[in-house]
Amino acid sequence: MTLAPDQLLLWAFLTPIIVAVLVAVAGPWRNLRDAISVLGSLATFGFVAMLASEWEDKLVSRTIADFLPGLTLRFSLEPLGLLFAVIASTLWVLSTIYAIGYMRANEEHDQTRFFALFALAIAATLGIAFSGNLLTLFVFYETLTLVTFPLVTHAGTPEAMRAGRTYLGILLSTSILFFFLAMVWTYFEAGTLDFIKGGILNEETGPSVTLVLFLLYMFGIAKTALMPFHRWLPAAMVAPTPVSALLHAVAVVKAGVFAVVKVIVYVLGVERLAGVPGTAIVPVVAGFTIIAASLVALKQANLKRLLAYSTISQLSYVVLSATLLTPISIMGAVLHIAMHAVAKITLFFAAGAVYTAAHKSEIGELDGIGRRMPWTMGAFAVAALSMIGLPPTAGFVSKWVILKGAFDATAWCAVAVLVLSTVLNAAYFLPIVHRAFFRPLSAEAQAHPHGEAPFPSVLALTLTALLTLGLFFFPGEAMKIAEAVATGR
Amino acid sequence: MISTHLPILQVLVPLLAAPVLALLRGRTLSYLVATGFVVVAFLIAIGLTIQVVHTGAVSYAIGNWAPPLGIEYRIDELTVIMLLMVTGIASAVLIGGGQSIAVEIPERRAPLFFALFCLNVAGLIGMTVTGDVFNLFVFLEISSLSTYALVAMGRDRRALTAAYQYLVIGTVGATFYVIGVGLLYMMTGTLNMADLTARVSGVESTLTIKTALAFLFIGLGVKLGMMPVHFWLPNAYAQAPSTVSAFLAGTATKVAVYVMLRIVFGIFGIGIFTSSYLADVVIALGIFAMVAASVSAIFQSDAKRLLAYSSLAQIGYILFALGLATEAGLTAAILHLFNHGLMKATLFLALTAVALRLGRTRLEDFDGLAQAMPATMLAFAVAALSLVGVPLTIGFVSKWYLLAAAFDRDGVLVAAVILGSSLLALLYLWPLVERAYFRKRPAGAPEIEEAPLALILAMWALVAVNVFLGVNSQFTVNLAANAARHLIGAVP
Numbered sequence: 018m019t020l021a022p023d024q025l026l027l028w029a030f031l032t033p034i035i036v037a038v039l040v041a042v043a044g045p046w047r048n049l050r051d052a053i054s055v056l057g058s059l060a061t062f063g064f065v066a067m068l069a070s071e072w073e074d075k076l077v078s079r080t081i082a083d084f085l086p087g088l089t090l091r092f093s094l095e096p097l098g099l100l101f102a103v104i105a106s107t108l109w110v111l112s113t114i115y116a117i118g119y120m121r122a123n124e125e126h127d128q129t130r131f132f133a134l135f136a137l138a139i140a141a142t143l144g145i146a147f148s149g150n151l152l153t154l155f156v157f158y159e160t161l162t163l164v165t166f167p168l169v170t171h172a173g174t175p176e177a178m179r180a181g182r183t184y185l186g187i188l189l190s191t192s193i194l195f196f197f198l199a200m201v202w203t204y205f206e207a208g209t210l211d212f213i214k215g216g217i218l219n220e221e222t223g224p225s226v227t228l229v230l231f232l233l234y235m236f237g238i239a240k241t242a243l244m245p246f247h248r249w250l251p252a253a254m255v256a257p258t259p260v261s262a263l264l265h266a267v268a269v270v271k272a273g274v275f276a277v278v279k280v281i282v283y284v285l286g287v288e289r290l291a292g293v294p295g296t297a298i299v300p301v302v303a304g305f306t307i308i309a310a311s312l313v314a315l316k317q318a319n320l321k322r323l324l325a326y327s328t329i330s331q332l333s334y335v336v337l338s339a340t341l342l343t344p345i346s347i348m349g350a351v352l353h354i355a356m357h358a359v360a361k362i363t364l365f366f367a368a369g370a371v372y373t374a375a376h377k378s379e380i381g382e383l384d385g386i387g388r389r390m391p392w393t394m395g396a397f398a399v400a401a402l403s404m405i406g407l408p409p410t411a412g413f414v415s416k417w418v419i420l421k422g423a424f425d426a427t428a429w430c431a432v433a434v435l436v437l438s439t440v441l442n443a444a445y446f447l448p449i450v451h452r453a454f455f456r457p458l459s460a461e462a463q464a465h466p467h468g469e470a471p472f473p474s475v476l477a478l479t480l481t482a483l484l485t486l487g488l489f490f491f492p493g494e495a496m497k498i499a500e501a502v503a504t505g506r
Numbered sequence: 507m508i509s510t511h512l513p514i515l516q517v518l519v520p521l522l523a524a525p526v527l528a529l530l531r532g533r534t535l536s537y538l539v540a541t542g543f544v545v546v547a548f549l550i551a552i553g554l555t556i557q558v559v560h561t562g563a564v565s566y567a568i569g570n571w572a573p574p575l576g577i578e579y580r581i582d583e584l585t586v587i588m589l590l591m592v593t594g595i596a597s598a599v600l601i602g603g604g605q606s607i608a609v610e611i612p613e614r615r616a617p618l619f620f621a622l623f624c625l626n627v628a629g630l631i632g633m634t635v636t637g638d639v640f641n642l643f644v645f646l647e648i649s650s651l652s653t654y655a656l657v658a659m660g661r662d663r664r665a666l667t668a669a670y671q672y673l674v675i676g677t678v679g680a681t682f683y684v685i686g687v688g689l690l691y692m693m694t695g696t697l698n699m700a701d702l703t704a705r706v707s708g709v710e711s712t713l714t715i716k717t718a719l720a721f722l723f724i725g726l727g728v729k730l731g732m733m734p735v736h737f738w739l740p741n742a743y744a745q746a747p748s749t750v751s752a753f754l755a756g757t758a759t760k761v762a763v764y765v766m767l768r769i770v771f772g773i774f775g776i777g778i779f780t781s782s783y784l785a786d787v788v789i790a791l792g793i794f795a796m797v798a799a800s801v802s803a804i805f806q807s808d809a810k811r812l813l814a815y816s817s818l819a820q821i822g823y824i825l826f827a828l829g830l831a832t833e834a835g836l837t838a839a840i841l842h843l844f845n846h847g848l849m850k851a852t853l854f855l856a857l858t859a860v861a862l863r864l865g866r867t868r869l870e871d872f873d874g875l876a877q878a879m880p881a882t883m884l885a886f887a888v889a890a891l892s893l894v895g896v897p898l899t900i901g902f903v904s905k906w907y908l909l910a911a912a913f914d915r916d917g918v919l920v921a922a923v924i925l926g927s928s929l930l931a932l933l934y935l936w937p938l939v940e941r942a943y944f945r946k947r948p949a950g951a952p953e954i955e956e957a958p959l960a961l962i963l964a965m966w967a968l969v970a971v972n973v974f975l976g977v978n979s980q981f982t983v984n985l986a987a988n989a990a991r992h993l994i995g996a997v998p
Binding site: 204 | 910929936
C-alpha cells in the first residue's frame with residue numbers, strides 16, 4: 018500500500034490522536050495500553066520516515082478545515098517542518114519506551130491520563146511542524162500549551178499547581194497579547210498568512226511596523242524562553258521526568274524556536290528584516306539570556322533545574338543565530354534545533370534514571386554514581402560534551418555553523434557570547450561528570466545499594482546518546498535540510 | 507401551505523402556549539407541554555432558516571393588511587440567526603433544566619413558571635421578527651414583564667429586590683424607547699421600519715430625529731446591559747432561578763442588541779450614527795465595559811455574579827464593534843452576538859448543574875467538583891476557554907473578527923486593549939477551572955453525583971455546536987457578513 022504524501026501528512030498527525038483515544042480506552046489493562054503507546058509511536062515514526070524518504074522539494078499540502086473564510090487550517094510540508102517532525106517522532110518512540118520504565122518503576126498515579134495526554138501533545142507538535150500557514154501554527158501552538166498543562170501539574174501538589182499557573186500564565190498571556198496581535202496585524206498588512214519564502218509583507222509595510230511586528234513575534238512566542246519570559250521553563254520542571262525530557266527539552270521549546278525561525282524566514286523575510294534598523298535588539302537579548310541563564314545554571318543544586326537553565330541558554334543560541342539574519346546563521350539555528358534536541362533529551366533521561374534507581378535529584382548526591390550506573394552516566398557524559406560543543410558529538414556541528422554565521426555577520430559580540438558560554442557550559446557540566454566517575458561513593462550511598470535504572474529507560478537513553486554521536490559522524494541529511502531552509506533552493 | 511405562515515407561527519406557538527399552560531395543573535404535565543411548544547418553535551426557526559437561505563428575505567403581512575398600514579413581519583439572515591439562537595437555547599434550557607426547575611420552583615407555581623417562560627420566548631421572538639417599531643415595543647414589554655416575574659421566582663428573598671430593581675430600571679428603559687418611537691412617528695407618520703428608513707432620510711438633520719435616536723439608544727442601552735446603565739443585570743442574573751439565568755444570559759441582552767442594530771443602522775442609517783458623535787460614544791462605552799466589567803468580574807465571590815459581569819464585558823465587545831460602523835465591525839458584532847450567547851448559555855447551564863447539586867454557586871463550592879461532576883466541569887472548562895478566545899472554538903473566531911475590525915479602523919492600540927481584556931477573562935475564569943480540577947472536595951462535604959443526563963446532553967449539545975462552528979466557521983461568518991452588508995447598505 019502506498020500513500021500519497023498529503024495522506025501521509027494527515028496520518029502522521031492523526032495517529033497520535035488515535036493513540037490517545039485507544040490509550041484512554043485501554044486504561045485498565047496496562048500492558049495493552051503501553052503496547053498501544055509504543056506501537057502508535059512507531060507507526061507515527063513510520064509515516065514521518067516515509068514522508069522524509071519521499072520528500073522532494075515540491076509542495077505537499079492538505080487543507081483540514083475552512084477555518085475562517087479566506088483562511089484555512091492547512092498542513093504543508095517544507096524542509097524545516099520535516100526536520101522538526103522527524104526529531105519529534107523519533108524521540109517520541111524513545112521517550113515512550115523510557116516513560117514506561119520510569120512511570121512503572123516510580124509507581125506514578127494516573128498513568129493512563131499521562132500517556133493519553135502525552136500522545137496528544139505529540140499530535141499538537143506535529144500539527145505545528147506541518148502547519149501550512151501562521152494561523153495553523155498558532156492554533157496548534159496554543160493547543161500544545163493547554164494539552165501539556167495537565168502533564169506539568171501531574172503531581173497535583175500545591176507546588177505543582179503554582180508551577181502550572183506560572184506555566185499557563187506566561188505562555189498564554191504572551192501568545193494572546195503579542196503573538197496573536199502580531200498575527201492579526203500581519204494579516205491586516207499582508208492579506209494572507211501563508212508561509213512563503215522571503216516573507217509575505219508588502220512593500221507598503223514600513224520598517225517601523227516591521228520592527229514592531231518582529232519584536233511582537235520574538236517575545237510573543239514565549240516557548241523560546243527568551244528572557245524576561247523564561248520563568249515558565251524552570252517552573253515546568255515539577256513535571257515527571259519523561260515530560261520534562263520530551264516536552265521541555267524537545268517538543269514545547271523546540272516548537273518555540275521552530276516558530277521563530279518560521280516567522281523570520283517565511284513571514285517577515287530574512288532580507289526585509291536585514292534592512293530594518295533596530296532588529297539587533299533581539300540578538301542582544303538572546304545573548305544576554307545565554308549568559309545569564311548559564312550563570313544561574315552554575316548555582317543550581319538540583320540536577321533538573323540545572324538542565325532547565327541550560328535549556329534556556331541553548332534555546333537562545335537558536336534565537337541569536339536566527340536573528341543574525343545571514344544564510345549561514347539561519348542554517349546554524351536550524352541545525353541546533355536538531356542537535357540540541359537529541360543531547361538534551363539524553364541528559365533528562367539520565368537525570369530521570371538516576372532519580373528512579375537511586376532516588377537522587379541533587380547534584381551533591383551524585384558522588385561516584387557513575388560506577389553503579391555506567392550506562393546512564395556514560396550517556397550523560399556524551400550529552401554534556403554535546404552541550405559544551407565538543408567533538409565527537411552533535412553539538413559541535415551546530416555550534417561550528419553558528420560560530421561561522423556569527424563571523425559571517427561580523428557580529429563580534431555574538432562570537433564573544435558563544436565563546437564565553439562554552440566556557441560556562443563546561444564549568445557546570447564537567448564537574449557533574451567528574452563527580453560521578455571520579456569521586457568515591459558517600460557513606461550514605463554505600464548503605465543503599467542500587468544498580469542501573471529499569472531496562473527500558475537505560476535502552477532509551479543509550480539510543481539517544483548514540484544518536485548524539487551519530488549526528489556528528491553523519492550530519493549530512495540534517496545539513497542538507499538546514500541548507501534548504503537557509504538558501505531557499 | 508403552512509410554510510408560508512411560518513413567520514406568524516414562530517410567534518404564535520410560544521405565545522399560545524402561555525394561556526394553555528396557565529390552565530394546567532401539575533409540574534410534569536406543564537413541563538412536557540412547555541418543552542413541546544418550545545421545541546416546535548425551534549423547528550419552525552430551522553424551517554425559516556432554510557426558507558431564507560434558499561429564497562432570501564421573507565415578508566409576512568399580518569392579517570393580510572399590506573404594510574405600511576398593517577404590521578409586517580420581516581425575516582432575513584440576521585433575523586434567522588437570532589431566531590435559531592433564542593429558540594435553540596430555550597429548548598436546551600428546558601430540556602436540560604427539568605430537574606433544576608423541579609427543585610427551585612414549588613409545585614403549585616410550576617405551570618405559571620412555564621407560562622411565563624413561554625411568554626418570554628414569544629416576546630423575544632416577536633422583537634426579532636417584527637418590522638414595526640410599535641409592535642416591537644409591545645413584544646419588548648411582553649418579554650420584560652415576564653422576565654421580572656421570572657426573576658422574582660428565584661429561591662431567595664433577594665430575588666424580589668433584584669426583580670424590583672429590574673422592574674424600575676427596565677420600565678424607564680421601555681419608556682425611553684416609546685418616547686423615541688413617538689418622536690419618530692411625529693416626524694414621519696409611520697411605524698413600519700422599511701417605511702421609516704425611506705422617510706427619515708428626508709428629515710435626518712432635524713433635532714427631533716436626533717433626539718429620537720438618543721431616546722431609543724438609551725432605552726435599548728438599558729435593556730442590553732450597556733455600562734453604565736447596567737446595574738440591574740448582575741443582580742437579576744444572580745438571583746433568578748438558574749435556568750432563567752441561563753436563558754436570559756444567552757438571549758435577552760442579545761435580542762436587545764439586535765434591535766439596536768435594526769434601529770440604529772436599519773432606520774437611521776450609518777450617516778446619522780457616525781456624524782452625531784454617537785459612534786464615538788458607543789466605542790468609548792464599549793471599551794469602558796470590556797475593561798471595567800472584566801475587572802469587576804475578577805473580584806466576585808459568586809460564580810453567577812462573576813458570569814454576569816463577564817456578560818457586561820462581552821456586551822462591551824459587541825458595542826465596540828457596532829460603534830466602528832464598518833462592514834467588518836458589524837460582522838464582528840453580529841458574530842460575537844451569536845457566539846457569546848452560545849458560550850454564556852453553556853456556562854450558565856453548567857452553573858445550573860452545580861446549583862442543582864450543591865444549592866449554591868460560590869467560588870469555593872467549585873473545589874474538587876471535576877471529580878464529582880466530570881462531564882459538567884469539562885463542558886464548563888471548554889466554554890470558559892472559548893470565552894477567553896482559545897483557537898478551535900467560536901470564541902477565537904469572534905476575537906479574530908473583532909481584532910480585524912479594530913485594525914481596520916482604529917489600529918493597534920484598541921486591538922491591544924481587546925486582547926488585554928481577554929486576558930482578564932482568563933484571570934476571572936481560570937480560578938473556577940483550577941478549583942474544580944486541582945483542589946480536593948473539602949473534608950466532610952456531602953457526596954454529590956453528576957448532573958442529570960438531560961442537563962449534560964443539553965450542555966454538550968451547545969459545546970458541540972461551539973467546537974463545530976469554531977473549526978468550520980463558514981456558516982455563521984457568512985450569515986453575519988451578509989447581514990452586515992444589508993445593514994450597511996440600507997442607506998447608501
